[in-house]
Amino acid sequence: MCGITGFTHRNRVFKTSQIRRATLALRHRGPDQQGIYQSEVFSLGVVRLKIIDLELGDQPIISDNGDTVIGFNGEIFNHAELRRELQSLGHRFHSHMCLRN
Numbered sequence: 001m002c003g004i005t006g007f008t009h010r011n012r013v014f015k016t017s018q019i020r021r022a023t024l025a026l027r028h029r030g031p032d033q034q035g036i037y038q039s040e041v042f043s044l045g046v047v048r049l050k051i052i053d054l055e056l057g058d059q060p061i062i063s064d065n066g067d068t069v070i071g072f073n074g075e076i077f078n079h080a081e082l083r084r085e086l087q088s089l090g091h092r093f094h095s096h097m098c099l100r101n
Contacts, residue, residue, distance in 0.1 A: 002048040002073040003029035010041045019043035035059050037069050046071035056095035064092070 003026030007019060019036055023045030027034060030047025037044045037060040046059040052075075060071045076082065083093060 001029050002046065004044070004046050004071040004073060006042060006044040006071075008042045014043065016043075019045050023047060033058050037062065039069075044069060044071055048073070053095050061095075 005019070005022040005026060007014065007022070016038065019038060023034055023036055026045070026047045030049055032048060032050040034045070034047045035058055036046075044060050048057075048059055050057065060069050062069050087093070
């Protein structure tokens, strides 16, 4: 059972310690990996159990150009077919679970 937390902080002061504390509070839900992403407008924390993609699947996942960030908890059952289709369109994958373009 994974956990996702986040804050928006456009036009206000945000302390890095807030997202770290919130993510740490969820650690029991995802003891195998914890990750944090921060920008000027939002912060995202993810904790996860490593079930799929044990070595390369750390989250949050960030696109190569940096314009997309995702914390994902779920399963896409037709992921193999979608992956092949997206690869045929030129998208690159850096793990068994994440899309990077």
